[in-house]
Amino acid sequence: MAASQRLAILGAGDVGRSVADLASEYGHEVVALADSTTATVDPDGIDVAAALDRKLGDDEIGADDPAAVFETDYDVLVEATPTTLGDADPGFTHAKRALETDHHVVLANKGPVAERYGELRELEADSAGSIRFEATVGGAIPVLSTIEDSTPHAVTAVRGVLNGTANFILTRMAAEGLDYEHVLAEAQDLGVAEADPTFDVDGTDAALKFVILANVLADGGFSLDDATVEGIQNIPGSALDLAAEDGRTIRLIGEATRDGVRVGPRLVPENGALAVTGTRNIVQIKTRNAGSLHSSGRGAGGPETATAVLSDVGRLPPL
Amino acid sequence: MGNEPVVGPNDDRDAAAESGSDATAETADADADAGADVGSETEAETGTETETDGGVRPYTVRLELVDEPGELLRALSPISDNGGNLLSIHHERGNITPRGHIPVEVDLECPPERFDDIVEGLRDAGVNVIQAGAERYGEEISIVFVGHLVENDLSETLSRIESEAEAAVIDLSLAAPDGTDATSSARLRLAVDSGRTDAALESIRSIGADKDLTIVEPLLGGEA
Known part of the structure; x- marks a missing residue:
């Protein structure tokens, strides 16, 4: 059994709330939970159920200031605020502050590890705490821990499908012979696509994940600007029909190597491993000595992603 | 490759063994089932001087030459x-490959362990080897284009693919559900020299960028 850790959770969206909800099941305690405006902090453990009720009831999450989170006695900062690009703030500053005060940081926020990986690793080197970020790539699927177990230098490339929304749209277009706009509207009705689906369909979200993978393989050096990214907005139903006539289909595929990151629509065998359907994600990890490994599963969702956060927490040494 | 003889029963080797003493003929027979390395083992045991390299085998190599x-x-x-010995050359001057080159079929014989070196030597000399023994080189890729294909002079796009990407268009399917003046899709099957696929795709990407087309490339390398 992993050491029990005291968690301070920043971000009370699907992931942050699910981490708070599931923490006790995994043997950990929540000492703080904050959204962007308020927080609830208690060094003896907050009342998670009450805080979540308040949040879901559109009340303030608590009476404390979000800054108070850093003042309390915690072991692991869980950074689950929304992903931002560029300076990756406020996520990056949160992680920095925790590391500088010798705390562990577990990120579900892709921004800091995609955009400022090198700086984070430098902060980690000077800290008693460590950073982990399994949840940033492939939700529930153990991708980074698999690479870690294979040792990163024995992994030559990672590729696959890491955006469920784009995959859902392409799957539906192929199955129903419908056009992009039509299926996107359907996906929004089903809650599979957000009201603003830009980052999902233009490849940005998948690219961030493959940038993180390239950073892990090459020990840093990549940000979103280094990735070649194309989306699926220009793919008509007729392209999928033509692909199907040839036993193929089109998927938004990402590739990360030590040399670069590329995301775009690609032809793949219709019954091949990478042609997962619906919102499912898959990664193929190419190793030097062990051939290819495939992991597939749910790449998003509150509880699913929270399990990745809590696995990371479980891997951290006691401080 | 190389260990697996394409043509070539064991005639050569049997002949070699028979040229030795009676006592070694048995060894040769016993080894005949063991495969391509029989020759050298037999050699070591018989010590005959005629086949120091363990016997030769016939091979067929198909090349593609520029007409110069x-x-x-x-x-x-x-x-x-x-170390290969030329047996015959079939220079198909009247024939032209899809890339506009001349196919040449060469029959040769050589020790099995030299065959890989010959193929490599040909490649190093810049000769395009289409087939060597049972191995066929050259790749076929499928690719999908999306955009105003017809309005954007599809036939010019195709000729540019053939000349700039050095790929032969084997077939083409066009889907234009909303008419040829709207966005349409085309699936192309291309033949590309082996080892040139990445370069061909790079040229195709730049043709696509020039003509404002979306290109869906195949995912290559390993099982997808």
């Missing part, structure tokens, strides 16, 4: 340089 003076000679020298 001296090309044939240039293509043949790596064969003799690497």
Whole structure:
């Protein structure tokens, strides 16, 4: 059994709330939970159920200031605020502050590890705490821990499908012979696509994940600007029909190597491993000595992603 | 490759063994089932001087030559340089490959362990080897284009693919559900020289960028 850790959770969206909800099941305690405006902090453990009720009831999450989170006695900062690009703030500053005060940081926020990986690793080197970020790539699927177990230098490339929304749209277009706009509207009705689906369909979200993978393989050096990214907005139903006539289909595929990151629509065998359907994600990890490994599963969702956060927490040494 | 003889029953080797003493004929027979390395083992045991390299085998190599003076000679020298013996050359001058080159079929014989060196020697000399023994080189890729294909002069796009990407268009399917003046899709099957796929795709990407087309490339390398 992993050491029990005291968690301070920043971000009370699907992931942050699910981490708070599931923490006790995994043997950990929540000492703080904050959204962007308020927080609830208690060094003896907050009342998670009450805080979540308040949040879901559109009340303030608590009476404390979000800054108070850093003042309390915690072991692991869980950074689950929304992903931002560029300076990756406020996520990056949160992680920095925790590391500088010798705390562990577990990120579900892709921004800091995609955009400022090198700086984070430098902060980690000077800290008693460590950073982990399994949840940033492939939700529930153990991708980074698999690479870690294979040792990163024995992994030559990672590729696959890491955006469920784009995959859902392409799957539906192929199955129903419908056009992009039509299926996107359907996906929004089903809650599979957000009201603003830009980052999902233009490849940005998948690219961030493959940038993180390239950073892990090459020990840093990549940000979103280094990735070649194309989306699926220009793919008509007729392209999928033509692909199907040839036993193929089109998927938004990402590739990360030590040399670069590329995301775009690609032809793949219709019954091949990478042609997962619906919102499912898959990664193929190419190793030097062990051939290819495939992991597939749910790449998003509150509880699913929270399990990745809590696995990371479980891997951290006691401080 | 190389260990698996394409043509060539064991005639050569049996002949070699028979040229030795009666006592070694049995060894040769016993080894005959063991495969391509029989020759050398038999050699070691019999110590005959005639086949120091363990016997030769016939092979067929298909090449593609540019139609220029001296090309044939240039293509043949790596064969003799690497210990191969030319048996026949079928120079199909009247025929032209989809890339506009001339196919040449070369029958040769050489020790099995030299065959890989010959193929490598040909490649190093810049000769395009289409088939060597049972191995066929050259790749076929599928690719999908999306955009105003017809309005954007589809036939010019195709000729540019053939010339700039050095790929032969094997077939083309066009889907224009909203008419040819709207966005349409085309699936192309292309033949590309082996080892040139990445370069071909790069040229195709730049053609696509020029003509404002979306290109869906195949995912290559390993099982997808």
